[in-house]
Each structure stands twice: as structure tokens, then as C-alpha cells.
Amino acid sequence: MNELFKHYKNYILLLVIPYLMIMFILVYPIDFNLQSPGGLTEVENLIEVDYNNDKSIEGTISTTYIISLKRPTYFQFMLGTFTDYSTISVLTGSNLTYTNEEIATISYLDKAISVDASVIVAYQLAADSNSDIVIDYVAKTMVYGKAEYLDHYEDIAFGDQFVKLIGDNDYEVTEIAEIAANTVLEESYDWVFINEDDEQYTVSLSKDEEYGLFGITLKTYYIVDKETTYPSYTESNSNIGGPSGGLLQTLSIYNMLVTDDLTHGLKIAGTGTITYDGTVGYIGGVEQKIITAYLNKVDLFFMPSLDENYYYDNYQEALRVCEEYGIEPDGWLIPVGTFAEALDYLEGLN
Amino acid sequence: MKKLASFKSLREDFKIEDILDAFFGALLFATILFLPVYLIAFEMIIVYMYRLTLLVVLIIIALFGYIALLHYFWKKSLTLKNKEIKTDINKLFLKNTLIINAVILVLGLIFIFVLIPALWV
Numbered sequence: 001m002n003e004l005f006k007h008y009k010n011y012i013l014l015l016v017i018p019y020l021m022i023m024f025i026l027v028y029p030i031d032f033n034l035q036s037p038g039g040l041t042e043v044e045n046l047i048e049v050d051y052n053n054d055k056s057i058e059g060t061i062s063t064t065y066i067i068s069l070k071r072p073t074y075f076q077f078m079l080g081t082f083t084d085y086s087t088i089s090v091l092t093g094s095n096l097t098y099t100n101e102e103i104a105t106i107s108y109l110d111k112a113i114s115v116d117a118s119v120i121v122a123y124q125l126a127a128d129s130n131s132d133i134v135i136d137y138v139a140k141t142m143v144y145g146k147a148e149y150l151d152h153y154e155d156i157a158f159g160d161q162f163v164k165l166i167g168d169n170d171y172e173v174t175e176i177a178e179i180a181a182n183t184v185l186e187e188s189y190d191w192v193f194i195n196e197d198d199e200q201y202t203v204s205l206s207k208d209e210e211y212g213l214f215g216i217t218l219k220t221y222y223i224v225d226k227e228t229t230y231p232s233y234t235e236s237n238s239n240i241g242g243p244s245g246g247l248l249q250t251l252s253i254y255n256m257l258v259t260d261d262l263t264h265g266l267k268i269a270g271t272g273t274i275t276y277d278g279t280v281g282y283i284g285g286v287e288q289k290i291i292t293a294y295l296n297k298v299d300l301f302f303m304p305s306l307d308e309n310y311y312y313d314n315y316q317e318a319l320r321v322c323e324e325y326g327i328e329p330d331g332w333l334i335p336v337g338t339f340a341e342a343l344d345y346l347e348g349l350n
Numbered sequence: 351m352k353k354l355a356s357f358k359s360l361r362e363d364f365k366i367e368d369i370l371d372a373f374f375g376a377l378l379f380a381t382i383l384f385l386p387v388y389l390i391a392f393e394m395i396i397v398y399m400y401r402l403t404l405l406v407v408l409i410i411i412a413l414f415g416y417i418a419l420l421h422y423f424w425k426k427s428l429t430l431k432n433k434e435i436k437t438d439i440n441k442l443f444l445k446n447t448l449i450i451n452a453v454i455l456v457l458g459l460i461f462i463f464v465l466i467p468a469l470w471v
Contacts, residue, residue: 001375003430004423008379019386026389037400067399075390079397086397295400 029071031091034080035285037292038065040269041245043252046238047115051231051257059263061252062298063245064271066288070095070103085291097148105158106144107241114242114273115235116224118249121278121339123229126257133257136225141176143193145217149210152203156193162218163192163200176218183207183214191216222276231257244283246274247302250339251346262346269293270302270334270342272314278339280304286317294327302342305335359437360428368431376423384416403462410458414451421447 005012040062069076070091080086095103116137123135141162146153166189167173167182183189188206195201205214226232233253248270255262271289273281282304283289293301304314315335322329336342360369391412395405421443428439 001371001378001427004375004379004427007426007430022386023389026386026393034397036397039400039402067396069396072397073393076393076397079394083398085400292400 025074027073029073030077031096032072032077033089033091033095034067034069034072034076034086035088035288036067036069036080036083036086037288037295038067039292040064040296040298041238041240043245043249044256046236047119047233047249047253048236049231049233049253049256052259055256055259055261057255057261057263058265059261059299060267061248061255061263062267062269063240063248064269064289064292064301065240065242065245066285066292068242068285070100085288087285087287094145102146102158104241108238109142109144109159110243111238111241111245113221114244114246115249116222117274117276118246118253119224119229119233120222120276121274122250122253122257125278125339125343126254130257132230134228134230136228137222138225139220140223141218141220143216144219147208147211147213147215149208150215151205155201155203156216157195159196161194163194165189165191176220179218189214243273243281244271244285244289247272247280247304247336247339247342250274250278251302251342254339254343260347262343264346264349266299266349267297268300268302268346269296269298270300272302272304272336274339280336280338280342282314286314287321290318290321290327290333291325294325299332300334301332302334302336305337305341356437356442360435360439360442363432363435363437364428369428372427372431373424375427376420379423380416380420383419384412387412387415402466406458406462406466410454413454413458417450417454418447 041064042060042062044057044060046063072080077088080088098106120135120137123133127133127135143156143158143160143162146156146158150156162176164172164174165179165183167178168185171182173179173182188204190202191205192200192202205216207213208215248268251262251268270293271283271286273283275281280302286303290301303318306313306315318333318335319329321327322333327333334342334345336345364372388409391405391409395402395409398405425439425443429435
């Protein structure tokens with residue numbers, strides 16, 4: 001080994017500074033968000049329903065994922081500027097305070113919750129015409145956000161279940177809506193949670209002096225009770241996070257439950273979250289998702305339709321992207337406001 | 351006299367410690383030199399995920415380069431230790447490089463055609 005060092009000593013001395021500079025560009029993260037096109041994931045590979053096993057599904061139903069890179073390196077930032085397909089923005093809001101690992105955890109939590117929402121919506125609709133199908137679910141309130149000033153920040157994990165807190169006058173608060181009204185008299189309260197290992201734990205959380213808040217965000221979700229739900233289904237592990245696959249997951253699950261094949265042999269993709277009442281919600285990364293679908297030559301692309309409640313409009317953005325890249329949106333880009341609208345469109349195809 | 355091209359004959363030219371020392375030196379040099387290449391390839395894969403297959407091909411080619419460089423430094427280190435080697439070291443290391451690169455090619459093709467479709471769920 002020593003003879004190599006001796007032989008290349010001059011080269012090593014000459015190259016050490018440029019080498020360190022290159023390594024700095026390759027490893028140092030900067031506070032930006034880089035979005036690039038990703039790919040398609042067939043929902044059948046993620047969720048498999050044990051029903052209608054003889055049914056032949058001619059086409060495919062896929063969710064669309066993109067690459068959303070929080071805190072890219074300088075080099076990745078430069079790569080992003082070399083292609084029209086990528087978008088770079090400054091990291092803002094909670095993304096700025098969370099670590100990349102925390103952002104990934106929230107993203108996987110969103111994905112898991114969206115799968116349960118898809119199962120609930122698809123099974124409920126299928127159960128309307130098939131009494132064999134049974135769907136049961138329970139409401140759970142989970143930790144969805146943590147502020148920097150939250151006490152016991154490291155002890156409370158994203159996805160932990162909120163059980164109760166001991167409020168003013170020892171009142172046991174179990175609902176999100178009751179928290180503010182029952183935490184007025186004191187600065188600290190005992191909160192009870194259940195972690196992912198099903199262990200219950202209690203932490204005392206204080207209100208922040210500046211904000212007057214505990215610094216925890218809770219959300220209530222419906223989780224499928226797999227014991228009593230029929231037919232059973234299996235979920236594969238996914239390395240793709242986020243809730244935007246909700247609509248397409250729901251369509252695919254529904255297609256596994258009914259006898260007719262909704263795909264008509266088409267390569268169907270799309271994006272849009274799903275809520276428990278079947279409403280299709282808005283998503284981010286429209287441009288990259290449209291490009292991903294276009295590059296993957298899909299036949300139909302479902303998109304959240306116009307919604308007056310939003311200042312930012314997914315569908316208008318999608319139309320702009322189609323125009324920019326010469327994609328003909330008629331008959332390809334399908335705006336839908338609800339799961340039922342997507343279903344009607346597919347059932348109406350010849 | 352025709353030179354032999356086998357690790358057995360190389361053992362007659364060098365002590366096993368010298369061969370290993372030369373190998374680990376070469377491994378260190380080749381790895382340090384190729385580290386930025388792999389970081390560049392890895393970061394390109396993340397940003398240009400939609401060109402994943404193309405980038406995996408580039409990584410396979412980069413691996414070929416890494417193995418070739420590793421053998422180059424290994425050979426260089428051995429020749430610096432002993433200039434009168436009886437073994438045909440060029441032939442021996444070329445053969446070794448080609449065998450390892452063939453294995454990398456097979457593993458790479460398995461990755462492209464089997465693992466990539468299976469992993470992205």
C-alpha cells in the first residue's frame with residue numbers, strides 16, 4: 001500500500017483540494033425542494049383482494065409517483081436545472097423544520113391512510129350491489145404534526161394514536177374538538193398515546209409561552225378492521241409515499257370486487273386523493289405527474305377537477321402542462337370531482 | 351520461457367501478505383477515486399428516475415471501470431514491490447477483470463429485468 005502512496009504522492013497532493021470540493025458539491029444539502037417525473041405503480045402489485053380470482057383484467061390501473069426531493073445536494077440542484085421536466089422551489093413551511101426522515105415518515109403515513117380510505121370507499125360502493133361484501137373500520141386519532149417547541153418531541157412519534165388527555169377538572173378528553181375547551185386552566189396536561197408497538201405511554205405536555213399551543217397536530221382517520229372485513233385483502237410493502245394515489249387505488253380495488261372489467265384493456269393512470277365520502281382531493285406536483293404519464297404512454301389520465309375552494313387549480317395547471325408539452329388533453333386528461341364520476345366515465349367507455 | 355498466468359504462480363513471486371497488501375491498497379485507491387463517480391450516478395438516478403434503466407446501464411459500465419481500475423492499481427502495487435515478476439500479470443489480471451465484469455453484467459441484467467419491476471411498488 002505504501003508504495004502506491006509514494007508513487008502517486010504528487011498526484012494526491014495536486015488533487016486533494018479539487019477532490020474535496022467535488023465531494024462538497026455532491027454531499028452538502030441545501031434547503032430546496034426538487035420535483036422530477038417518476039413512474040407508474042400498478043395498484044394490483046400493492047393491494048390484492050382475494051375475490052373474483054378467475055376474473056381476467058385486460059388493462060391496468062396505476063398510481064403515478066414523482067420524485068420529490070427535499071434538501072437536494074448542490075449537484076442534484078444543478079441536475080434539476082438541466083431538464084425542463086424538473087421544478088425547483090425553496091423549501092417552506094413545516095418541510096423546513098422537519099428532517100428528511102420525518103418528512104418520509106409522514107409521507108408513508110399518508111400512504112397507509114390513503115390505502116385504508118380507498119378500501120373503505122371501494123368496498124362500501126361494491127357492497128351496495130353485493131351483500132357478500134362487508135367493510136368494517138374504526139376511527140383513530142393519530143399524531144400528524146409536531147412543532148419544534150413540542151415537549152417530549154422525541155418520545156412522540158408520527159402515527160402514534162392519541163387515546164386521551166386529562167383536562168381541566170380531571171375531565172378525560174378523547175375527541176380533538178374537545179381539547180381546546182378543556183385545556184384552559186393549567187399550563188401542562190397529561191396526554192396518553194399508544195405507539196406502534198401497541199404500548200400505552202403518558203407524557204406531560206406544556207403550552208408554548210409564545211404561541212399558547214401544545215405544538216401537536218392530531219387527525220382522525222378510519223382504519224379498516226381486517227378481521228371482519230370481507231373479502232380479505234393483502235397489502236405489499238411500498239417504498240412510495242403520499243396520499244395522491246387514493247383515487248386510482250379506489251378504482252383498482254373496486255375493479256377487483258365487481259364482475260365487469262372497468263379497464264376495457266386500457267392503460268389507466270391518474271392522481272388525486274380520496275376522502276371517505278368519495279370526493280377526489282387536490283394534489284401537488286401536477287406538471288411532473290402529467291409528464292410521467294405521458295412518458296409512460298398511458299391511455300387515460302384522471303385528474304382532480306376544478307374546485308372553487310382552492311386558489312390553486314390542479315386541472316388548469318394540467319391543461320397548461322399539456323399545452324406546453326404538446327399533449328392533446330381531449331379524451332386523455334379526465335377531470336373528476338368524485339370517485340363516482342371516474343366510475344361513470346369508465347363504465348361509459350365502449 | 352512462457353510465463354504462467356495464475357494466482358498459484360503469483361504466490362511464488364510474492365508472499366501472501368504482499369499480495370493482500372497490494373490488493374487493499376488498490377481497493378482503497380480505486381474506491382476513493384470512484385466515490386464521486388458513484389455519488390454522481392446515485393444522485394442522477396434519484397433526479398432522473400424516469401430514465402432509471404438507462405442510468406443502471408451507466409452504473410454497470412462504471413462498475414466495469416471500477417474493477418478495471420482496481421486491477422490496474424493492484425498490478426501497479428505488485429510491480430512496484432517486485433520488478434522481476436515471473437508471472438504474466440497482465441494476462442492474469444485481464445482474465446480476472448473479465449470474469450468479474452461478466453458476473454457484474456449478469457447481476458445488472460437481473461436488476462434491470464427482475465428487481466426494478468418488482469421493487470417499485
